Amino acid sequence: QVQLVESGGGLVQAGGSLRLSCAASGNIFRISAMGWYRQAPGKQRELVASISRSGITNYADSVKGRFTISRSNAQNTLYLQMNSLKPEDTAVYYCNTHGVRNLWSWGQGTQVTVSS
Secondary structure, three states: OOOEEEEOOEEEEOOOOEEEEEEEOOOHHHHOOEEEEEEOOOOOOEEEEEEOOOOOEEEOOOOOOOEEEEEEOOOOEEEEEEOOOOHHHOEEEEEEEOOOOOOOOOOOOEEEEEEO
């Protein structure tokens, strides 16, 4: 069972930046496509960015040009660089695998709060 631990969230003013990290246990990380998801209060969890095991990236329209997803297979770590943050980016951010039928167990997530 893969364990996921997200970190790096916090409170930031609009226009600011944060870098999220996700540490994954086990060797399956390096052969898995990965994604960053977020869930705002009262809303469903949504995928905001994904990266294939070879590094091909995709982004939701709402974050395109502002967020950058990357990975270190050597360190079993997934990253999300978030720039030009907006209040609507406020959510709990999670990482998980992507593009498969069964996702892994969710971690605790990391809270991102953007003040206007």
